[in-house]
Amino acid sequence: MILSLSLAAFFDSIAYVMGEVLADGVLCNFQAWWLTYFDWCSLAWVCCITLNLYLNLVKETRTDRFELMYHIVAWGVPFILSCLPLFGDYYGPAGAWCWITDSHVAWRFGIWYIPLFILIFLMTMCYFRIIYVAKERVLTWSGTYDPERERSKVLLAEEIKPLKWYPCVYLAVSVFPLINRLHNAFYPSEPVFVLTLLHVLTAPLHGLANSIVFGLDKETWSQLSLTSLKLAVHSRFCDTTVIKEYQPGMVRYTAQLDEDNSDSGDDTTVLFYSPDMTLKDRGP
Known part of the structure; x- marks a missing residue:
């Protein structure tokens, strides 16, 4: 899931470095669609990571069977949302990049900013619940010592530490773009250079901020060795172990x-x- 988040952030960054401001046209619409789609993909994967951790810890549910559903939601729903402005020709020059134009402010907030901050709020509430449950379980005495259960408690507590920062990343990099878009909505003919500059500097930082959060988890560095990567790939794609009846030789x-x-x-x-x-x- 973190790999999918990294891929979404990588492709999202491509639109931010496409170059100069584009005139209204096919290329401008493509840049606007690309930004909307991969911004939503990145946000969707952060939501999936939060939901997966909530189901694992709070509901104690195995989520291996949800993998396909996560991919359908995280790649499919953003595609639908990013295509909606195309039908009304709402994409066009919108400051430093092509996006939904200034004359369609309601679409800007309806398709991105309002859902963004609602999801950030919900994810924050989820993490408060996750942290509370994790602490309660660490302090709970079950009567008998179960090494596997105790080990699971420790692993989940360690897993929460870096993952809880992913919603904070989106909140941090979305504050100045939101303020700038609000100012543009109320004063469309009076752009503020400082707000535009902060918007340009912070909006493309999703990938960098995610990589910093990923680096906070010291355990992940031990998994990036060549041997660990080979074992992970083999177990994910090449594990064809089949249990068969033993046939003795002569x-x-x-x-x-x-x-x-x-x-x-x-x-x-x-x-x-x-x-x-x-x-x-x-x-x-």
């Missing part, structure tokens, strides 16, 4: 030792013998 019964063949190096395994049978000597 069984040789000998009633009398053959001295000439005692050192022949025959690897036939003797599995059964009877009192009137002499097993072949295999050496010390």
Whole structure:
């Protein structure tokens, strides 16, 4: 899930470095769609990470079966949302980048800023609940010592520490763009250079901020060795282990030792013998 978040942030950053301000047209619409889509993908993966952690810790539910659903939601819903302004031709020059134009302010807030801060608020509430439950379980005595349960408590507590910062990342990098867009909505003909500058500096920082959060988890660095990566890829894509019924090889019964063949190096395994049978000597 963090890998998918990183990919979304990487493609999101491409639109921010496309170059000069574009005139209204196909390329401008494409840049606006690209920004909207991958901004939403990044936010959707942060929401999925939060939901996954909530289900694991609070609901104690295994979420392996939800993997496909996460991908459908995190890549599919943003595609629908990013295409909606195309139908009304709402994309166009909007400051430093092409996005929803100044004449469609309601669409700006309806399609991005209002859902963004609602989701950030909900994720913050989720993490408060997760942290509370984690602390309660660490302090709870269940009567008998279960090493696996105690180990699970410690691992979940360690996992919460870096993941709880992902919503904070989105809040931090979205504050100045929100303030600038609010100012543009109330004073469309009076842009403020400082607000525009802060907007330009902070909006493209999703990927950098996510990488800093990822680096806070010291355990992840031990998993980035070549051996760990190979094992992860193998277990994810190449694990075809099948449990089958054991089929024994040839069984040789000998009633009398053959001295000439005692050192022949025959690897036939003797599995059964009877009192009137002499097993072949295999050496010390």
